[in-house]
Amino acid sequence: MNPRHHILAVLVENKAGVLTRVAALFSRRGFNIVSLAVSPTEDERFSRMTIVVDAEESPLEQIVKQLNKLIPVIKISEIAHDQGVERELMLVTVKASADARSQVTDLTAIFEAKIVDVGYESLTIMVAGDPEKLDAFSDLVRPFGIVEAQRTGRIALPKLARQPVKLRSVKTARA
């Protein structure tokens, strides 16, 4: 896990142009987005963005404060890696001609992945899990030849409270 990677859960108004405002703010202030996932929440007036940011601790505080100033941004929480459940989804097309096919399907079974399309010379496989699992799967099928791969952005929710959840709401930091 890259220690510079921080996961921000950003609740925003579900309106046109909000994604642009958020994304533009990152580039304007000189920050990089590693991955981004957006979808409406259970309440359709709002959307939730899960943003993985590459930043040190102190610039992160500044970007969170600047994000908070955007009018359509309602709430920002940082989900620490040990405090959240993180998942990604990957679709990957792997070369799998007759002699290699059974090895690829074995790996698919081990990773509890799913074959979603079959061709003469290749298979398309869907893998879901935490980012490390997806990395591992990619590494293992690479020798067979990856034709194409697409990963979703990371999504995350805080772990359920077996102990009180530590959501760091940056808005209230000290002030």
Place this chain on the structure above:
Amino acid sequence: MKLTGAQALIKSLELEGVEVMFGLPGGAILPVYDPLIDSSIRHILVRHEQGAGHMASGYAHATGRPGVAMVTSGPAATNIVTPLADAYMDSVPMVVVTGQVPYSVIGTDAFQECDTVGITMPVTKHNWLITDARDIPQIVREAFHVATTGRPGPVLVDIPKDIANQTMEWYWPDGVDLPGYKPTVKGHPKQIKDAARLINEARRPVIYAGGGILKARAAEALRAFVELTGIPVVTTLMARGAFPDEHELCLGMPGMHGNYTAITSMQKTDLLIALGSRFDDRVTGKVGAFAPDAKVIHVDIDPAEQGKVRRPDVPIVGDCRNVIEELVKAVRAEQSKHGKPELGEWIGQIRQWQVDFPLHYDQEEGGALKPQFVIEKLRELTPDDTILASGVGQHQMWASQYWKFHHPYTWINSGGLGTMGYAVPAAIGAKVGRPDRMVWAVDGDGCFQMTAQELVTATAERIPVKIAILNNAYLGMVRQWQELFYEERYSEVYLSPDLPDYVKWAEAMGCVGMRVDSPDDVGPTIEKANEINDRPVVIDFRTDYREKVYPMVAAGSSNDDVILDPSMDRPGGR
């Protein structure tokens, strides 16, 4: 009641209390200009959209009310981007309405189409593209609310032509619905208590007052705080007038061209009390060497300013007036418990700096006219509450240094963005907002040429502003840097004193034009200008091009390295 979108827009502006707007019509905004004929709102027809934006800004500075500008789509919208960026940097409340091509053709590269909302997103506090006429009253209310509350700033409302022509059932919303926008007004009581304790323990404290004092209408609260604590105050470029220059605890402007005492007191302080200021690079110099021994209390309504440049020991998020009033109570409690600290030694040190390193220039009798002399004379001969606007450059620094500010809201300039050409339109906007006041602009010859056409607007609308051009025939500040840092290699900075002929140009625009070459004529000409109240006046002061702005801290240098006027043969001068 059925109204068109355009009628609803004008009616909403009236209900928001708009009395005057600055603008210029065009294709896409035509429907909105029609109901304006029947409206109570005064419209000032500008000659360039940039003028409309800066006038709205000057109006907002002078009155505290949001400035309103309205222009059409495409090039008009891009012309008003500079004033938006300017107002965003200086936290000026403004509402700009732009026309847009019909919603049905957006994205087709229609005539005079541009992505106004996209372009202005980074330079507005928020902006809206109206997609349904029924949203107009709600969006206008939200626009004024966002512009004027929290940390103020400019907002933009983009209205497509077909939406302006749509009909809607009129209503006026009770309030705004912005779940993501709740500015913190009250400071945290514990932080205020901590701050009061630090204030009462400090032996070399300084108040670093910024433009937030003015935005929060906190000048009186600041005065009460100073009088209770006896702590000296520096007033930044954006805060000139927030604390009166004649007060014995006012140290004047700090920063790159601040005076020695203001700069040095911040370097030597043990407690920096930042009130509505943002640690701008022009104030701090090299950040790592700024106020090295100081603990910092930082009061600002914008949480993102806390720790952006300098990590405060006590951050307080809140409205400056509210927080200062609470601080007064908390410090009084500290004083009654522990007594009032003795600051005599510190004040004595400051007095010594003031004696040793005052602002300085030499106006020789019969010699070339010094720009500082013009400003001192102007101050002497104008009423106490005269509003002074300025452009950007040497003249701006001299104005801030040599003008004596007695009242808040009497100084209007472009601080953060440094927009040349700001003075003329800003002065016009200020005079529209405060017709009872005398309004002067001190401008440079370079600046004046950027926006002078708005004097046509001023003549046509009978707005009698007065402009003092400090004409040194150069882009003076750039020349100064080339002289000091580029081995006197003057690259593209010469403008000529006679081209254009400023007197004839003024007369062509319906103003009175006058010229002054010698120090003896400065006073009488200013007095003549003060007598003219039916049209604008322009005075072309031919000033000494060799004069430079001192003191100076070179860009990137520590504030310990203050360069004084070379003629000052004193210790510390370098």
